[in-house]
Amino acid sequence: MDDAEKAWKSIEGGVAAPKGFHAVGVQAGIKYKDKYDVALIFSQVQAQAAGVYTRNLVKAHPLYLTQRHLHDGLAQAIVINSGNANACVGEFGDQAALAMAQTAAMFLAVPPEDVLVASTGVIGVEMPLDRVLNGIRTASAELLGEVVKGIRGQDETAADGAHRAALAIMTTDTMVKEYAYELPCSQGGVIHLGGIAKGSGMIHPNMGTMLGFLTTDANLPAAELQRILREAVDESFNMVTVDGDTSTNDMVLLLANGTAGVALSGEDEANFEKMVKMMCVQLAQDIARDGEGASKFMEVLVVGAQTKEDARKIARSICGSSLVKAALFGEDANWGRILTAAGYAGAEFDPAKVDVLLGDLIVAQEGKGVMFSEEKAKEILQAKDVQISLNLHSGEEQATAWGCDLTHEYVTINGSYRT
Structure with missing residues (x-):
């Protein structure tokens, strides 16, 4: 491990580790009765945001919606479901993706265009929208409760909610993929980075059936986040393959809400970039280790x-x-x-x-x-x-x-x- 890698340390909390972020996962019965299958990630303030997507010409309906919503480089929430890809189902798929964003937006009191949507699961089957929306309502209510606890300094369950969010995005995965890092800055202050991912099969560069979500309380503009994320993905998720199949739903999103109150520059920004790349590499390696049926x-x-x-x-x-x-x-x-x-x-x-x-x-x-x-x-x-x-x-x-x-x-x- 070089000096740059030693600049940060691993902590608990997953995507809820950065200040101002909360996450939950709930059981909505989308495909299996007792599986966590709806996840919600929320920033208390509007965040700068960046995204990288599959290069497959066949793309899922939520991916198109997320690309539109990220056009201004701003977001405040991400809603994700597993068990159904919401891909290749025509106008219903567009309406379903929009309904997911609107439902989360209504409960979280944010504009619908600040909600990003991701799905994973079976392609070509209409999702059970009522179950998905009920799951979003349940997740939203629980998440708002977490926000209140956090404001009161009673956020002991934040890490549990983030872990359940990591569980909720899994399909054929056999292991949870989540990390959190803490980086002390040279001019004082600390920034945090959290991340979760899913992926086991249909994995191939550009990308495969994988989803990744990263959060940070660092203060960086969307354009800089996009550059950092693009370079990190090229060295991580675009260097992993399980079976040669590139899917329709793949995306990696990075949200930065700036609540740490630290303006990154110089060595601190360089360490932040390396920290993002290291987390993406670890998540990509976990995807390879968890390849469907893999023994090596x-x-x-x-x-x-x-x-x-x-x-x-x-x-x-x-x-x-x-x-x-x-x-x-x-x-x-x-x-x-x-x-x-x-x-x-x-x-x-x-x-x-x-x-x-x-x-x-x-x-x-x-x-x-x-x-x-x-x-x-x-x-x-x-x-x-x-x-x-x-x-x-x-x-x-x-x-x-x-x-x-x-x-x-x-x-x-x-x-x-x-x-």
């Missing part, structure tokens, strides 16, 4: 590339290769699949210069196989976390991507997902 976590490090984009293309290509993922599941040191995946990535390099390593074991050098211990390779591949490294010996740039193995369980999960 894969990290691919590419060094010695001519350009950063070349390194990223190769790392993502290897992580996304079904043959590499299957070899990882079978604990087979088939390095030829790794080099092949690098070759079709669309990046420039000389295959005759490439070294391939599994962990610290060299399995190919200068583009050719070398004698190596199969027993040592098996031992490396039996681990829960496996690192694959390529040195292209072509330049100074590098990049890292994350993924998982391809198992029988993945097919089982996705063979019956809709039902």
Whole structure:
């Protein structure tokens, strides 16, 4: 860990850790009776906001609404449901997304255009809107109660509400993905960053079926937030793949309400940027670790590339290769699949210069196989976390991507997902 990473520390509270933010999750029975499935995140004051979205041409109805509402770079609440994607259902989907925003706005006493909406779940099925709206009403009432407790200094349950919000955005996820950091500033004062995410399957760069929500009490304009978020996503969520499928609903949102009373500049702003990137990387890694049916976590490090984009293309290509993922599941040191995946990535390099390593074991050098211990390779591949490294010996740039193995369980999960 370098000095910049040591500038902040982990704390409790998730997206409710920053001052002025509150979050709750409730059970609305959207798809399953006893699952948390509606989440609400709220800032007591209007916040600067930024968003990054899927590049899939087929987009969900709430995504279009959120893009419109974020046009002015301002927001105060985010409402999210799991269990239904609200995607590809025509005019009903647009009306449903708007109704979600309007219902939250009415109860929270904010303009509807300051409410952002996200959904995740089955595509092409009309959502049970009555249940969703009832869930929003319940969540709003509970959240307002949390706000009152916070004003009175009785906010002991804030972390619990934020945790339930993290639970409510999950679909096939098996683990909650939430973090909170605290950054003391050089000129005095402290800023906080909170984040939650969901993602397990239909994960691929640009992005996959993943949602991410970050909150901070730092004071930064929307344009600067957008730049920071874009760069963070490029190094994190756009470097993770589970199955090669890019979904319709993906978005990452960042809200900054400025309630810490700290104006960031110089080293403090640089540390804040690194803190955002670190949180996004941790959330992206959690998504890879939680890949549907996954038994192994894969990290691919590419060094010695001519350009950063070349390194990223190769790392993502290897992580996304079904043959590499299957070899990882079978604990087979088939390095030829790794080099092949690098070759079709669309990046420039000389295959005759490439070294391939599994962990610290060299399995190919200068583009050719070398004698190596199969027993040592098996031992490396039996681990829960496996690192694959390529040195292209072509330049100074590098990049890292994350993924998982391809198992029988993945097919089982996705063979019956809709039902």
